[in-house]
Amino acid sequence: MAPRVLVSDKLSKTAVQIFKDRGVEVDYMPDLGKDKDQLAEIIGNYDGLAIRSATKVTEKLIEKATRLRVVGRAGIGVDNVDIPAASRRGIIVMNTPFGNSITTAEHAIALMFAVARQLPAADVSTQAGKWEKNRFMGVEITGKTLGVIGCGNIGSIVASRGVGLKMRVVAFDPFLSVERAAELGIEKVELDELFARADFITLHTPMTDRTRGIVDAAAIAKMKDGVRIVNCARGGLVVEKDLAEAIKSGKVAGAGFDVFEVEPATESPLFGLENVVCTPHLGASTTEAQENVALQVAEQMADYLVHGAVSNAINMPSITAEEAPKLTPFVKLAECLGAFAGQATEEAIKSVEITYDGATAGMNTRALTSAALAGLLRSQVASVNMVSAPLMVKERGIKLTESRRDKTGVFDGYIQLTVTTEKQTRSVAGTCFSDGKPRFIQIKGINLDAEIGRYMLYTTNNDAPGIIGLLGTTFGKAGVNIANFQLGRDRPGGNAIALLYLDSPVPEEVLKSVLAHKEIESAKPLEFDVADAAA
Numbered sequence: 001m002a003p004r005v006l007v008s009d010k011l012s013k014t015a016v017q018i019f020k021d022r023g024v025e026v027d028y029m030p031d032l033g034k035d036k037d038q039l040a041e042i043i044g045n046y047d048g049l050a051i052r053s054a055t056k057v058t059e060k061l062i063e064k065a066t067r068l069r070v071v072g073r074a075g076i077g078v079d080n081v082d083i084p085a086a087s088r089r090g091i092i093v094m095n096t097p098f099g100n101s102i103t104t105a106e107h108a109i110a111l112m113f114a115v116a117r118q119l120p121a122a123d124v125s126t127q128a129g130k131w132e133k134n135r136f137m138g139v140e141i142t143g144k145t146l147g148v149i150g151c152g153n154i155g156s157i158v159a160s161r162g163v164g165l166k167m168r169v170v171a172f173d174p175f176l177s178v179e180r181a182a183e184l185g186i187e188k189v190e191l192d193e194l195f196a197r198a199d200f201i202t203l204h205t206p207m208t209d210r211t212r213g214i215v216d217a218a219a220i221a222k223m224k225d226g227v228r229i230v231n232c233a234r235g236g237l238v239v240e241k242d243l244a245e246a247i248k249s250g251k252v253a254g255a256g257f258d259v260f261e262v263e264p265a266t267e268s269p270l271f272g273l274e275n276v277v278c279t280p281h282l283g284a285s286t287t288e289a290q291e292n293v294a295l296q297v298a299e300q301m302a303d304y305l306v307h308g309a310v311s312n313a314i315n316m317p318s319i320t321a322e323e324a325p326k327l328t329p330f331v332k333l334a335e336c337l338g339a340f341a342g343q344a345t346e347e348a349i350k351s352v353e354i355t356y357d358g359a360t361a362g363m364n365t366r367a368l369t370s371a372a373l374a375g376l377l378r379s380q381v382a383s384v385n386m387v388s389a390p391l392m393v394k395e396r397g398i399k400l401t402e403s404r405r406d407k408t409g410v411f412d413g414y415i416q417l418t419v420t421t422e423k424q425t426r427s428v429a430g431t432c433f434s435d436g437k438p439r440f441i442q443i444k445g446i447n448l449d450a451e452i453g454r455y456m457l458y459t460t461n462n463d464a465p466g467i468i469g470l471l472g473t474t475f476g477k478a479g480v481n482i483a484n485f486q487l488g489r490d491r492p493g494g495n496a497i498a499l500l501y502l503d504s505p506v507p508e509e510v511l512k513s514v515l516a517h518k519e520i521e522s523a524k525p526l527e528f529d530v531a532d533a534a535a
């Protein structure tokens with residue numbers, strides 16, 4: 001069945017065409033995002049949801065979204081999506097981090113000019129037939145200091161435009177390197193220094209607990225008299241009532257605002273104040289940016305729904321198209337190692353250690369670890385996947401350790417998973433050969449070479465004669481074909497293991513007969529999400 005996507009915000013229709021071209025069914029309901037009840041009623045019919053900022057993807061909506069696998073944000077900010085709730089349900093949330101950056105940066109610059117020269121008010125006055133040349137005295141931008149708070153994608157474009165406008169640009173961003181600042185021709189400063197020096201301040205951070213209210217009354221008090229403030233990032237970074245007071249007192253000479261504490265903003269303490277220029281969250285609203293983000297989000301979502309490729313996901317490691325062919329077999333291997341340990345373990349897991357040896361150490365180990373954890377938890381939590389597994393492991397207080405090392409054995413690369421419970425430590429290692437098939441190469445420290453099949457039986461036994469005969473005869477009598485039979489032991493007469501790869505599931509009576517044999521310590525039927533040998 002073709003995957004089905006709902007577009008619930010005003011995305012360019014380019015997205016619809018791309019979904020169709022890629023074999024994805026699509027319903028385009030651009031106003032539905034504003035009607036949360038109706039959206040909740042139908043969301044259960046979709047594998048994908050494409051949104052902008054009007055659709056609020058809340059925990060409540062996610063509960064109803066029983067089929068949903070991906071939320072695609074045609075834009076940057078994902079603060080309208082409950083990411084932890086989506087992750088818990090295994091839903092990937094992806095955005096388009098660059099598609100509207102230039103457009104938004106240009107809007108910030110436009111607001112800066114509008115505030116410097118009071119353009120909107122001058123326009124209204126002039127068109128009203130007044131000729132108020134004296135009322136609209138402006139300030140020049142050249143030579144002024146622009147303070148950029150948050151110098152990521154958009155902030156750095158604004159900064160370089162500022163340099164182009166012959167401004168002095170200072171930036172505060174804890175993650176901005178001095179080298180990058182030098183490359184941009186700007187100066188990295190602390191926040192208080194920015195406040196003290198800037199004639200214009202522009203905000204470009206995400207909304208986080210640390211940035212909420214970053215410009216409040218206390219911050220404004222540290223600023224130059226006559227400063228002008230632009231916010232094209234997120235409402236709530238600036239405390240609107242504090243700014244309104246400062247504008248009324250004359251401390252702040254003007255403000256350009258595209259985003260508001262409450263949106264849609266029908267009222268704000270800033271509305272109606274002299275030299276405040278407001279736009280209704282138009283930062284990303286240009287034809288070019290909307291084409292970019294719609295095209296990109298539809299491609300990303302279709303790639304995921306149709307091919308499983310992941311890019312620009314907020315809650316899952318990306319797998320690029322280039323690395324996918326090499327990585328995919330190892331993702332499957334990691335999942336099988338996790339599934340082996342998960343099915344063999346009956347007690348609560350205390351810790352998981354994953355070692356990447358040789359070639360696997362250089363791979364995308366975040367993706368491999370996520371797959372291993374998903375496999376591990378799958379026997380306990382049916383709906384777990386690579387998105388939700390790392391979060392679930394954390395929530396369950398399971399300690400996760402990852403290590404990488406140079407090639408240590410005969411294999412170019414392998415992965416070893418060690419799981420510790422209250423009672424025991426169990427380890428399993430595997431690799432993929434050039435045929436792309438995952439194999440177990442070591443269990444409990446015992447070497448073997450076992451291709452992984454959908455149905456398997458794992459036994460531990462004392463190394464004694466007759467085990468092969470027992471297993472062969474018991475399965476033969478029950479009419480279950482053995483596709484592959486692997487044995488291993490630590491020493492003659494010591495601990496031994498057997499792994500049987502079967503063409504069908506282990507019948508209950510077979511398991512009982514096997515377990516009844518005096519040399520068999522344990523026998524565990526296993527199932528893996530790999531192609532069925534009989535298929």
Ligand SMILES: NC(=O)c1ccc[n+]([C@@H]2O[C@H](COP(=O)([O-])OP(=O)(O)OC[C@H]3O[C@@H](n4cnc5c(N)ncnc54)[C@H](O)[C@@H]3O)[C@@H](O)[C@H]2O)c1
Nearest residue numbers: 077104150151152153154173175204205206232233283284
């Ligand atoms: N108005 C609009 O229509 C519109 C359009 C696009 C993006 N946005 C918003 O613009 C903002 C910036 O987007 P971006 O793509 O540049 O994001 P980005 O992630 O590329 O950059 C954000 C920068 O903020 C920095 N930062 C984080 N915490 C900080 C802190 N406490 N103090 C200072 N800097 C901090 C980060 O290090 C990063 O460099 C986001 O809030 C985004 O949602 C708005």
Ligand SMILES: O=C(O)[C@H](O)COP(=O)(O)O
Nearest residue numbers: 052053054075076077284
């Ligand atoms: O984060 C973003 O990309 C912007 O806020 C744009 O939001 P919009 O797509 O709703 O215009």
